């Protein structure tokens with residue numbers, strides 16, 4: 426293959442090339458993702474049932490399986506311009522270091538203060554809350570990227586932001602907490618003693634360091650019990666994946682400029698929002714039979730929702746206050762082992778991606794954290810960017826695929842999502858640098874224990 430146009434190290438779109446609409450991949454899916462269920466009645470959640478939890482406009486987006494394109498409001502376009510378009514980078518230096526004939530591209534979403542793609546959805550959720558005249562929003566955060574993004578977005582629109590931060594992160598990442606407070610958010614370690622569910626979890630599991638599932642339950646409880654508040658979530662939900670399609674749409678527009686078609690598209694998967702956002706426009710072509718792509722989700726071997734989970738209805742949170750979602754899940758009781766440092770620790774997965782995966786339209790791989798940090802270090806040394814551990818899962822598999830091309834001589838084009846930077850993950854990097862990072866893969870028995878607690882839903 427000859428390159429007709431010299432491809433620059435970075436392809437930037439201009440500000441007027443930022444997409445003006447999000448793409449809703451559900452519109453092109455023959456098998457739609459399963460609906461959220463009311464845990465009491467086991468009937469699909471209606472608009473009215475979801476309204477006390479989420480803003481009206483976001484409920485509409487959550488339930489909309491048919492509208493292919495949804496306009497991005499002007500105020501959000503303005504905010505996007507603060508840090509978008511994000512660059513699409515040709516990883517020339519990595520290719521050279523690997524000695525691969527593969528062509529590697531990555532879409533870099535870490536170039537904003539929150540350090541990740543999460544701001545793309547945070548700003549949307551804060552906007553609709555403001556527009557609906559609400560006072561504030563509550564949420565959970567694990568590693569802290571989502572909480573930071575939402576704090577920034579809430580400050581921009583002048584609404585309150587209450588963050589329940591998984592206790593272990595609250596203690597290990599004091600600087601993340603201070604970034605959030607600088608943007609005006611209140612940050613509470615979870616499980617706290619401020620909520621009914623927090624008190625119960627603390628009583629049942631004394632000394633617990635918390636989990637995302639607990640923090641979600643607390644944030645939902647506070648939102649539904651406080652006048653003028655709604656809960657917002659940074660991943661998993663259909664609406665979040667919709668907002669994140671700005672990543673894929675920009676990536677595709679940049680590639681199209683140079684007539685580049687990726688063969689393989691790779692993304693890390695925690696709850697699935699960046700991966701879903703990156704692949705949506707490509708998946709749309711695949712679903713419509715226009716093109717084919719190999720799509721790979723990468724997850725930690727210590728929290729393997731796709732590769733070892735069950736496709737079943739499950740609770741989204743530990744306190745079982747949220748609707749049930751049908752997804753690949755390890756069970757809402759599942760907590761990754763304490764040595765797991767690489768993020769992506771949520772027990773479930775986006776219902777949209779779960780359905781696509783179940784239909785064989787994408788694949789998934791799990792990788793161990795020491796090999797993830799090896800890839801992170803190799804990438805940092807040649808490409809300059811210090812990657813987030815989460816993003817480094819995608820780097821790992823991109824490198825593996827590029828090395829396969831080296832063996833076979835294939836000149837595949839690989840696109841992966843580089844979701845963020847790792848400046849707040851230096852405790853994990855330190856473990857890796859000191860050679861004390863370990864891997865842990867849950868046993869079948871451990872997984873079975875949490876599968877046994879899946880709700881019984883016969884449909």
Ligand SMILES: *Cc1c(COP(=O)(O)O)cnc(C)c1O
Nearest residue numbers: 570660695696697698699815845
């Ligand atoms: C939150 C986060 C992820 C994982 O979330 P998804 O919803 O699966 O995208 C990945 N990378 C970074 C940097 C994150 O902050």
